[in-house]
Amino acid sequence: MENNNYCVIMGGGIGSRFWPFSRVSKPKQFLDFFGTGRSLLQQTFDRFSKIIPVENIFIVTNELYTDLIREQLPELNSNQILLEPQRRNTAPCIAFASYHIRAVNPDANIVVAPSDHLILRENEFLLAVKTGLDFVENNNTLLTLGIKPNRPETAYGYIQADNNDNVIFKKVKTFTEKPNVELARVFYESGEFYWNSGIFLWNVNQIIDAFHLYLPEVASIFDAGKNIFNTPDEKAFINENFSASPNISIDYGIMEKAPNVHVLCTDVGWSDLGTWGALYDISEKDENNNATLKSNAMYYGSSNNIVTLSNSEKLAVIQDLDGYIVAESNNVLLICKKEDEQRIRQYVIDAQINYGDEYV
């Protein structure tokens, strides 16, 4: 029996927030943050491959990363790697994958997920995804995975759910941007709000319908090639037309507008690992709240630091630091205050100005 469940892993990001650990040439999703031997992308793939046939898993990424994907996921055939010639945010990325998969299987139910998130409770997560895929097969709804918040986090968007609904699948009332501290506290305490994980589930026809309704300028581009998807001509078509798509997120373009959006409420130990701070929060810490990733470390009079050297053979000796990021990778060592990590982007720019592309 054909399996109608598909997975799309979005792996084209080039985020510089984890510099110097992440580089343009090897961004976050390709890194093994915790020294487990598997990158975040590989972990994402491993996770979904437990409930979705490997041949039904697709990666959408930038052409730049073709070799990295092949190297890290040799299980994939080349027709499972969808290459974006330009970066156009999540809506065009998802449209591309949706049109492709519809050409493969017009009954496909799809879970779409970023390649660089962390899931600590895998069994709960996989159960939720299976339940969600069943739900979207039988309901005309766009489903987003909501995470029960465990703190008033200001780094995440929130989804307000209609608590009158069914326990697991709730109608979405509103999507919100990242809140300030006061608002985050209100959200957290209300019990109505969930973190927006950026993980979506839907039937392929429902999402393509939604593109026609809410992002017709995107849909028209892909409609022009609807008989070309999953044929040898697809690549040329994409290379010719993809850049015409507006740069827009699926949240802003569709999810915040469509009326038939539900949230699948979960508590799966999720983190988007979006910042050093997020990484610090979910990392194991010593008695002085120092988190050491991958490497060895000895701390003296130091607390609240996150320290990561490029490999497990290395030792950091840290004296009299409080609240710092110490990250060494390849040819860069970064030492900066955790609370100032938003300045890292500027450091990357400065490094490029001063030294060219050697360190970025």
Place this chain on the structure above:
Amino acid sequence: MENNNYCVIMGGGIGSRFWPFSRVSKPKQFLDFFGTGRSLLQQTFDRFSKIIPVENIFIVTNELYTDLIREQLPELNSNQILLEPQRRNTAPCIAFASYHIRAVNPDANIVVAPSDHLILRENEFLLAVKTGLDFVENNNTLLTLGIKPNRPETAYGYIQADNNDNVIFKKVKTFTEKPNVELARVFYESGEFYWNSGIFLWNVNQIIDAFHLYLPEVASIFDAGKNIFNTPDEKAFINENFSASPNISIDYGIMEKAPNVHVLCTDVGWSDLGTWGALYDISEKDENNNATLKSNAMYYGSSNNIVTLSNSEKLAVIQDLDGYIVAESNNVLLICKKEDEQRIRQYVIDAQINYGDEYV
């Protein structure tokens, strides 16, 4: 005409004060601190080879470092590398070299110098050494190179000179240990005191006479083999007898006791590079007093730091650090306060306790 001038470079130290930059397997003298392409040992050799025939230059070192010496100084024949089977401080080291050189040339005048010091004004230094070698050829005196102090440094020993003497060669009144701050200030302001550089000049017969007078227990060991030096049996003799020598410095054993000691007063831009602080003091600094050795660095809100990564291809990005040592070398990153650098020895011990020999 035979050249009677000889040089002995002492290169057996294993100091851990520059850990992790220096390691037991590759201590300070073998390191290229400033990224010039030549280690301190090589710089010392290069310097002396400008005024002393290469074949008259000897290195005394620990057996452990034979390969490093051969690699760094391929100009030397193996009979110019004198290998100590054990570490016994400077007096036995100098006795060994003196007995060996006397067997080569009984009229030798010798300059003895550590392998790991820095000399910034080479021409002045070489002129002083030449002048000093002439002086000891014609005078029965043990000569030590004194450095005109430029600050009340507490990390150096001082030599009090008799200012009634000749301008350059002054009779030594006293050797002093490292002074406290108040005393250092008195020394500095008096104009009578010079830093004790640990560089000595003498005729080979005068120093061997001094061993007989002031360190007879050392002299007797080497006298037992006096016909064996500079023969194929020397190595076996040394391996058999060297360990019997007491562990004692030439300063304590001879220089502080002998009456015929003069100081050659110089101002040659000398540093013993004994500590990170000393290295910091003599290093070029940016407008915020950050010293960057070998590598690239960008500083933000940071001052008074000394930063060195293992090679010139690397970049350090340092935010909000004041007065730190940041040193990365091979498999260790050290971050600690400059004022607490004496604790580094303990960190090395702790690293050995925790991880064995991997990091020491």
